[in-house]
Amino acid sequence: MHAEVVCVGDELLSGRVADANAAWLGARLAEHGVPVLRSTVVPDDVPAIVEALxxxxxxxxxxxVTGGLGATSDDVTRDALAAVLGTRVVRDRAVEDVLRRRYAERGAEPPVGALRMADVVEGAEVLPNPAGAAPGLRARMGSAQVVLLPGVPSEVRAIAEASVLPGLPAAAGLVTRALHVPRTPESAVGAALAGLEAALPPGVRVAYLASRTEVEVRLTAAAAATTAAEALLEPVVADARAALAALSPIVDDVPLPVAVVRRLTAREETVAVAESLTGGLVTGALTxxxxxxxxxxxxVVAYATAVKASVLGVDAALLAERGAVDPDVALAMAHGVRALLGAEWGVSTTGVAGPGPSEGKPAGEVHVGVVxxxxxxxxxxxxxxxRDGVRASSVAAALASLRERLG
Structure with a gap:
């Protein structure tokens, strides 16, 4: 079986909101042996949704389908499905009671329009929403199963995990392993694995997912049984790991922040972070x-130069002589936050995020300290x-620099 994802929302097409649902659904459905062959984004418009469905x-x-199940006039996905099925949208009294109880627990009455979330497509199965108000819906369209989910990512994931994924055919015989390589261009990763790809056994495929922080290599094997797929994939993963290790000092089975936390946990050590241009993003990645x-x-977000001195103990004379964007300042920040918070490791970032220069230093100049x-x-x-790219790359650099020293 194959799947398609339809994401509904004017805000997705205008760029005001980034779509986080299609990628997550693609990954989770693939894990269940149901690959997504197409994702489509359509506006809050009944004819457009009908055509996509x-x-x-x-x-x-x-x-x-994600989006368009809320309480406002532009939430028309239910209407589109009803139009396709030749049925109607009706009020579900059980869902309405749940909504009224939610508001009563807060000592409030449902606002105008809120009870629209209790409207369902007649004949469709109602899927409870463990993370929000609007339920999902499931119906048949010919030979296809159609599932409507809200647009909020946490609600998409909650309903999918509870009511959609468990009902899919078991993905017996399909096994996927991932390798994560930070701070390495996708082209270099692909070149390192070119020989391996040319000699892949039947039933094994390789896919790449590049981000600003790392390249994820996904290796998947399909066989008649899961044990056979695992046996098929194991030597390929080992060969891929060896080829990537010649390219990068870090090749992990998990994303970079997870790898750092796991290594620190295994060593029974702690870390403290001092951030300037990243403004808390390194700490956020860890948490x-x-x-x-x-x-x-x-x-510690020591954005102002004076805070680097007063809170982290960076020498004021050093700051006056060289400014905040300096390798010795980065090292002093790492020492300072390590002592201040009593950690075995101190990590720091300082630099110029841009878009223009600062203190005579060009945009994109970054210094990362690890002690x-x-x-x-x-x-x-x-x-x-x-600017965002410089900051994201700085986070990856700080975590990777620490990960390399953790062994």
Whole structure:
């Protein structure tokens, strides 16, 4: 079985909101043996949604639609599905009761329009929403199963995990492994694995997912049984890991922040972070990992030069002589936050995010400091990207620099 995803929303087409649902659904459905062959974005418009639904249901066995199930006048996905099925939108009293209880628990009455979220497509199965108000819906369109989900990513994931993914055919015989390589261009990763790709055994494929922080290599094997797929994939993963290790000092099975937290946990050590241009993004990347509270002591956003001196103890004379964007300042920041928060490791970032120069330093100049038990070091980097890109690359540099020293 194959799937298609239809994402509904004017805000997605205008660029005001980035779509986080299609990528997540693609990954999770693939893990269940249902690859997504097409993703489509359409506006909050009944004819456009009807056209997308009709086309997707003709091509795929599963169609997942996100968005347009809320309480406002532009939430018209239910109307589109009803139009396709030749049925109508009706009020579900059980869902309405749940909504009224939610508001009553807050001591409030439902606002005008809120009960629209209790409207369902007649004949469709109602899928409870563990993370929000509007339920999902499931119906048949010819040979296709159509699932409507809200647009909020947390609600998409909650309903999918509870009511959609468990009902899919078991992905027996399909096994995927991932390798993560930070701070390495996708082209270099592809070149390193070119020989391996040319000699892949039947049933094994390679896919690449590049971001600003790392390249994820996904290796998938399909066989008659899961054990056979695992046996087929194991030597390929080993060969891929060896080829990538010749390219990069870091090749992990998990994303970079997770790898850092796991290594610190295994070593029973802690880290503290001092950030200037990244403004808390390094600390945020670490706290996104479950279990990070055991290894992260805390972070200091020392954006102003004076704070680098008064809070982190960076020598005022050094700051006056060289400015805040300097390798020795980065090292002093790492020492300072390590001592201030009582951690085994201190990590720092300072630089110019852009778009223009600062203190006579060009946009993209970044210095990352790492101090730990018996080791210290600074990386001086020059990134060529827009402001957000410089900051994202700086986060990756800080975490990768620490990861390399953790072994």
């Amino acid at each position: 009709t086309g997707a249901a003709a091509r795929a066995g599963l169609v997942v 996104s990992v479950p279990g990070s509270s055991a290894v992260l002591r805390g972070g 730990g038990p018996g080791v210290q070091g600074v990386e001086s980097l020059q990134f060529r990207a827009e």
